[in-house]
Amino acid sequence: MDTNATPGAGDTPADALDTLPDAVAAAAFRRLVRHLRHRHDAQNIDLMGLAGFCRNCLADWINEAGAGLDKAAAREAIHGLPAAEWKARFQTEATPEQLARMEESMKKNAGH
Numbered sequence: 001m002d003t004n005a006t007p008g009a010g011d012t013p014a015d016a017l018d019t020l021p022d023a024v025a026a027a028a029f030r031r032l033v034r035h036l037r038h039r040h041d042a043q044n045i046d047l048m049g050l051a052g053f054c055r056n057c058l059a060d061w062i063n064e065a066g067a068g069l070d071k072a073a074a075r076e077a078i079h080g081l082p083a084a085e086w087k088a089r090f091q092t093e094a095t096p097e098q099l100a101r102m103e104e105s106m107k108k109n110a111g112h
Contacts, residue, residue: 033058033078036055036058036078037079037080040089040090043091043092043094043098044056044091045094045098045099045102046098048101048102048105048106049098049101049102049104049105050101050105051105052105052106052108052109053109055075055078055079056075056078056083058078059071059074059075059077059078059079059083060074062074062077062078
């Protein structure tokens with residue numbers, strides 16, 4: 001693939017994200033996860049409604065990337081405590097409006 005291709009010339013230019021050193025990308029990912037651990041008020045349903053992903057998605061993604069954890073261990077790695085405990089301490093009941101926003105948001109995900 002020609003990474004210097006002119007857009008629209010048939011080739012897709014390289015994604016600059018892929019050029020980041022793994023250590024830099026990992027540090028940014030860890031910062032994101034720790035930010036979400038601090039922001040318990042950012043409910044998963046709201047993240048899903050706005051961005052189409054949540055903490056549980058991140059747990060799935062680390063496994064898809066090769067973490068080799070079971071679902072519970074992956075979620076604990078992201079939540080910073082067992083997911084059931086996180087849910088009991090911090091998760092609120094989703095409203096019909098939040099669920100509707102999530103449904104609409106998920107339609108925008110491009111099969112990722």
